[in-house]
Each structure stands twice: as structure tokens, then as C-alpha cells.
Amino acid sequence: MSSLPRYRRALLLVLLPFLLLAGVGVLAAEPRPFEARYHLEVDGWPNATIEHRLSRDGTQWLSDMRADITLAQGRERSRFLAGEAVRSLHYASGYSLLGVGKRYALDHEALARLPDRQAALFELSRRATAAECTAPCRLRYLDHRGRETLVEYRLLPRTALSLPAGNFEAVRVEVIEPDEPDRQLRFSFHPGVPGLLLAMEYHRDGERRSRLSLSELDLPPR
Structure with a gap:
């Protein structure tokens, strides 16, 4: 099972989206x-x-992301306010892989200065749509353990995506960690629905290692 850590990382990269430009x-x-x-x-x-x-x-807004497959289960939840800037109020996550897992939680005091990653996914999509940052954009966030982490992102050209859920225009962002430049996350967001991820790819050493694509969407009318 030498590839087990790689699969766990790929699963967590999807279940635990991050990133928010602070301040x-x-x-x-x-x-x-x-x-x-x-x-x-x-x-x-x-x-x-x-x-x-x-x-x-x-x-308040509630974001809930989860996965349940034969080998692994995972879930991440966030409660936040969505005004001019996102303000996280509570965060909880957990995963289980082959019967071994952990749980994490952050309260409003821990989140007073920086947001959690679910709220960050929402805010990153708004910032990408507004296209206000010139690369490289620097971001800070709290990971699932409450540790401050710095990453960089850059905006990519918009593109048309044909997915199982339909055809969409996509706002695209590439994210890297400065100390691991060989790893990239490429997010594709819906330009009109904050936080709605259309697709995601994880690349390492120039090769795509995992891919996420929207298969079904329920978007109630305004």
C-alpha cells in the first residue's frame, strides 16, 4: 500500500479546499x-x-463537502458570513482511510484573523472573477489544524468547459505552494455563482495526477 499516502493527499486536496487573500x-x-x-x-x-x-x-452561509468510497470517507464543513469579505465562524473536518482517521475543528476565536479553507474556496472564486490581482498573488489561510500557511496563485485565461453537468464558461486559477513549486492545483470556477467549483486538476512534476469534474448541479432560481 505504498501509494496510500498519495491517494489520501489527493482526496484531502479535494475535500479540504483552501486559500483566501487576507486583508x-x-x-x-x-x-x-x-x-x-x-x-x-x-x-x-x-x-x-x-x-x-x-x-x-x-x-450566515454553510458549506458542506463530503466523499464516501470503498476505502475512504471525508467531510468538511464551514459556517461563515459573506459580506464584502468572508468571515469564518466555525470549521470542522474529518476523514477515515482504511479504518484510520482524524477529526479537526476551529472555533470563532481561532478564526478571528484568518479564514478556514471552505470559506476560502468561496472567497477565492469571487476574487478570481473580479480579477483584481496581478501575479503572483500571495494568500494566507488556516489549514484544518489551524496552522497559518502561505500560497501563491495566478489567474489563467477564461475558457469554455463541456462537462457532464453542462457547458460553462470557467474562471481559472492556478495555485502553488512556494516551497513545493512542482505541485499545482488548477481550479475552474463558475463566474456567476461564488464558491461553485466546475473542475479541478492536481499536477505534480508536470503530470496530471487527479482530476475533478462537475457531474450534476442543482441551482435554484433566484
Whole structure:
């Protein structure tokens, strides 16, 4: 099972999206609830289904992402406010792989300065759509253990995507960690629905190692 850590990393990269540019204002797109389902392919491992739901609870928003396959289970949840900037209120995540797993949680005190990664996914999509940053853009966030991490991202040209869920225009972002430049995450977002991921690819050493694509979408009318 030497490839087990690689599969766990690929799963967590999808279940635990991150990134938020701290302390910079952005033209806030209006949030919209949605339910999305994705097909995940990881080299050398069974394909998986990922579910992502964004819902409203009064003035707060709830983001819930989960996966459940033969070998692994994972879930990540975030509660946040979505004004001009995102403010995280609570975060929880956990995963289990071959019966071994862990759980994590961050409260509002831990999240007072930087956001969690689910709220960050929402905000990153808004910033990418606004296209206000000139590469390289530097980002800081709290990972699932509450550790501050710095990454960089750059905007890629928009493109048309033909996916099982339909045809979409995509806002694209490439993300790297400065100390691991051989690894890249390429996100494709819906330009009009903050936080709605259309596709994602994980590249390492110039090769694509995993791919996520939108297979079903429930987007209620405004």
C-alpha cells in the first residue's frame, strides 16, 4: 500500500479546499445556494463521487463537502458570513482511510484573523472573477489544524468547459505552494455563482495526477 499516502493527499486536496487573500477588499458577488456533485479520478485508485452543498442559514452561509468510497470517507464543513469579505465562524473536518482517521475543528476565536479553507474556496472564486490581482498573488489561510500557511496563485485565461453537468464558461486559477513549486492545483470556477467549483486538476512534476469534474448541479432560481 505504498501509494496510500498519495491517494489520501489527493482526496484531502479535494475535500479540504483552501486559500483566501487576507486583508484585501473585493467587489462581492451575491452568494447563491447550490448542490453539486463531482466525479473524482485519481491515478491508480478507484474513482469517487464528491458532494458539495452551499446553503443559507439566516445571515450566515454553510458549506458542506463530503466523499464516501470503498476505502475512504471525508467531510468538511464551514459556517461563515459573506459580506464584502468572508468571515469564518466555525470549521470542522474529518476523514477515515482504511479504518484510520482524524477529526479537526476551529472555533470563532481561532478564526478571528484568518479564514478556514471552505470559506476560502468561496472567497477565492469571487476574487478570481473580479480579477483584481496581478501575479503572483500571495494568500494566507488556516489549514484544518489551524496552522497559518502561505500560497501563491495566478489567474489563467477564461475558457469554455463541456462537462457532464453542462457547458460553462470557467474562471481559472492556478495555485502553488512556494516551497513545493512542482505541485499545482488548477481550479475552474463558475463566474456567476461564488464558491461553485466546475473542475479541478492536481499536477505534480508536470503530470496530471487527479482530476475533478462537475457531474450534476442543482441551482435554484433566484
